[in-house]
Amino acid sequence: MSKLVKTMLISLVIIIVIGAAAAIIFLNVLDKKDHAEEEKSIDEIVEYSYQTPEVTTDLSDGSFVRIQFQIVTDSKHAKEEIEKREFQVRNVIIKELAKMDEESFKTGLTDVEDVLKVQLNEVMSEGKIEDVYTISKILQ
Known part of the structure; x- marks a missing residue:
């Protein structure tokens, strides 16, 4: 495989991992906000x-x-x-x-x-x- 293809694959994998991590964090933060709004003191x-x-x-x-x-x-x-x-x-x-x-x-x-x-x-x-x-x- 050429060096260009290897670099693109590695970049693509890094972008996917970062995107998945960001999505998980974002969804967890939103879920906690929803629960905080539902539960009033x-x-x-x-x-x-x-x-x-x-x-x-x-x-x-x-x-x-x-x-x-x-x-x-x-x-x-x-x-x-x-x-x-x-x-x-x-x-x-x-x-x-x-x-x-x-x-x-x-x-x-x-x-x-x-x-x-x-x-x-x-x-x-x-x-x-x-x-x-x-x-x-x-x-x-």
Whole structure:
């Protein structure tokens, strides 16, 4: 083999090895950043959370409920937006509870949280709702 072919092959192998090493390092760094973004500290969760006012409404069977939620957003801008959308939050809560009776309320509170999360994410333009927690409920 000629000297030129040997030099090209060695150069090609070196470029491939360097490229593979760079790709592995790059992918590992990106993967760690993704995990860091997913796992928020409790301080960040509290900072990006919005506490709804207590909502008092009736259920389909005539029972009354007073309920309050903690809505966790993904950013400061999303928290500010959900604060402005308080009327929509109240609307979703009232509509969902109006469909329930006392028994379904006792067993289906997680469904209300899920519906609230989905419906509010549909109207959000700045960020998203990550989770909804029931923090207070009274059934009369």
